[in-house]
Amino acid sequence: MSECKRDNKELGRRSFLTKLSFWLGGISAGIVTIPVIGALLQPLIKRKKQVWRSVGKNNDFEVGKTVLVTFEDSDPDEWAKTISRTASWLRKDNENEYTAFAINCAHLGCPVRWEANSELFLCPCHGGVYYKDGSVASGPPPKPLTRYMVRLNKGNVEIMTQALPITTLKDG
Incomplete structure (x- = not known):
């Protein structure tokens, strides 16, 4: 029985760490992606002044x-x-x-x-x-x-x- 509890505990920890890795990876990708998209769209958004x-x-x-x-x-x-x-x-x-x-x-x-x-x-x-x-x-x-x-x-x-x-x- 103790081996079964340990397996469940190990499975719960592994599942938690997997989900945490996905969330942290997604947040990191978002942090990097937002400025890149902004830089790509800037020429379309920012109107060039002619003076x-x-x-x-x-x-x-x-x-x-x-x-x-x-x-x-x-x-x-x-x-x-x-x-x-x-x-x-x-x-x-x-x-x-x-x-x-x-x-x-x-x-x-x-x-x-x-x-x-x-x-x-x-x-x-x-x-x-x-x-x-x-x-x-x-x-x-x-x-x-x-x-x-x-x-x-x-x-x-x-x-x-x-x-x-x-x-x-x-x-x-």
């Missing part, structure tokens, strides 16, 4: 010259408020028209540099090359440089900021 940012006066820029301009990021995370600056390549096409390109390569997002002598944008990471109109000249970039909208507003040159362009390995 006009002044980058200088119309008289500050020379016709035909491409320059690097910096401005506040359109949608910085709360923790990044003090480092929320980004940049764009801006060219004054004529007295009242400008062209602005994202500073990031369309391949993997590395910052491109402007080579004035050859009139090309060069990406140092994988050898991507863009013509001065932003179209791909050679290398791995799948698409042209992203363009920003530009306007003149009361003598100020303004760029319509947006979140950094998402880069992909394939044109999609």
Whole structure:
């Protein structure tokens, strides 16, 4: 009889530990899964703000010259408020028209540099090359440089900021 009680006690303990393991495993999985799902859904939930940012006066820029301009990021995370600056390549096409390109390569997002002598944008990471109109000249970039909208507003040159362009390995 004592052996039967011990078996029942052992069976009860084993059952309890099995159920406890399942519960603790489920709770642990939930703790890990909730932030992962939140991170995956964040781009769908969080609307990206587009804001006009002044980058200088119309008289500050020379016709035909491409320059690097910096401005506040359109949608910085709360923790990044003090480092929320980004940049764009801006060219004054004529007295009242400008062209602005994202500073990031369309391949993997590395910052491109402007080579004035050859009139090309060069990406140092994988050898991507863009013509001065932003179209791909050679290398791995799948698409042209992203363009920003530009306007003149009361003598100020303004760029319509947006979140950094998402880069992909394939044109999609």
